[in-house]
Amino acid sequence: MDISTLVNQLSGELDDQAYQASDELAKNGSNEVINELLKLLDQGSDESKIIAARTLGLIENNQSALDAMLDAIDKNSSLAGELLVELENFDLSAKYVPIFKLSLFGGFKVVSVAQDFLDHKEFYITSRVIKKATKAWHHYENNVKHDEVFELKKQEVEARLADLQAFVDNE
Incomplete structure (x- = not known):
């Protein structure tokens, strides 16, 4: 199948073939696929946004979609938890502050997932990052x-910020 046919299977009312289409698009993983999924993430139905995020999370070279994923999380508060979960396979190392903000301002699921990321993902921590988080x-x-x-x-x-500051001071 071609990319547009597969993307169309992720649009609107999802059927049994949606997850198969998602997996095929993720295997392809081209820039064209990423761009089409980003359109869905921005303009699709709630279900389409979630499966587009899932697909982006499965793509091996998905870093170009990270900022758009974070924007979608900010713009879609009712879906934020489901979208945030899909960041599991992204390199979040340069995104400490946005994840930290989600751990403060999000709903229950968002806070839980964001705190799990803060506790278990690797991040680049600098004095500037600590200043922004503070x-x-x-x-x-x-x-x-x-x-x-x-x-x-x-x-x-405050314990988290103090630990980060101690880490930076010891570097």
């Missing part, structure tokens, strides 16, 4: 209710 933390801190949940999050985040 700025995001202060923004969060100044815009939420200070209750028991906040106090627990505060302990976790």
